[in-house]
Amino acid sequence: MSKVSIAFDVLHALAVKGMAQAGPLAVSSGVSGDELNEELARITEEGLANHMAGRGLWRITPDGRAKHAQLLHEQLTDDTRQRLRPLYEQFLPLNTTFKETCTRWQIRGGAANDHTDTAYDQGLIGELGEIHAAAAGLIGRLAQVAARFGRYADRLADALTRVRGGEVKAFTGVLNESYHDIWMELHKDLLLSLDIDRATEEARQN
Missing domain, CATH: 1.10.10.10 (Winged helix-like DNA-binding domain superfamily/Winged helix DNA-binding domain)
Known part of the structure; x- marks a missing residue:
């Protein structure tokens, strides 16, 4: 390197x-x-x-x-950004789905999810697996534009393995390389790469 x-x-x-x-x-x-x-x-x-x-x-x-x-x-040419932009647009609906899944992992029936209902949690882990499959394909295409995006694939896969292994905090925990931590970094990386202000993006989506 x-x-x-x-x-x-x-x-x-x-x-x-x-x-x-x-x-x-x-x-x-x-x-x-x-x-x-x-x-x-x-x-x-x-x-x-x-x-x-x-x-x-x-x-x-x-x-x-x-x-x-x-x-x-200096690293990202106009052509690179033009290639990233449609991939970012594909990321946005997936991001919405992911955030909704995270909310249901954390909150159930208006109260904090205590993770005692195995069937409920397993259903959400199954949803996360589906999101991951879609994200993996998208990240593969992002990595073809800028190689650094490829690192997110392995990190998300590792976090998913931990979630499936019963590590509750590996789903939405903070500052512990959780799936949510890594996903938020991927989102921010895209925003920085495309010079998009997060507040502007949120206003556009609402």
Whole structure:
């Protein structure tokens, strides 16, 4: 992996996450070990990220976001964005279905789902499997446009395996590489790539 690729992949992962520890950044960026540590040290020294040593977290700075926007603009040509746009439009209805499924996983009958009804949960896990099958095909097409999208396929597959194995938090948990965590990163990656404001997108859909 070239230094240019490492520089972009690490900063892009941090731009998508906002803040993260080294482990999750390695998973998201595909950069690990000494290469990741060296790049994190470099972007911290250059003021593109802040390191909160006590929590082991790196957080992107305003300068980091500006640098990331520049690098992303250089990487994505108009033709690339034109190829991504229809795939993003295909993602939106799938995203709506996924969010509705997540809500029913979390809330049942106006109260928090206590996950004691195995049949109810298994039905939703089955729905997640169907969503995943559709998402896998879409991500494959996204990866043909920008290779980094391919990493989401393996991460989502791993999360689905954990859900099917009985790990309740692997469905909609927060900051634990849950299916929902990864899906939200995929969504944000698309928004950043197409320079779409989330508030504008939500207003268009409502």
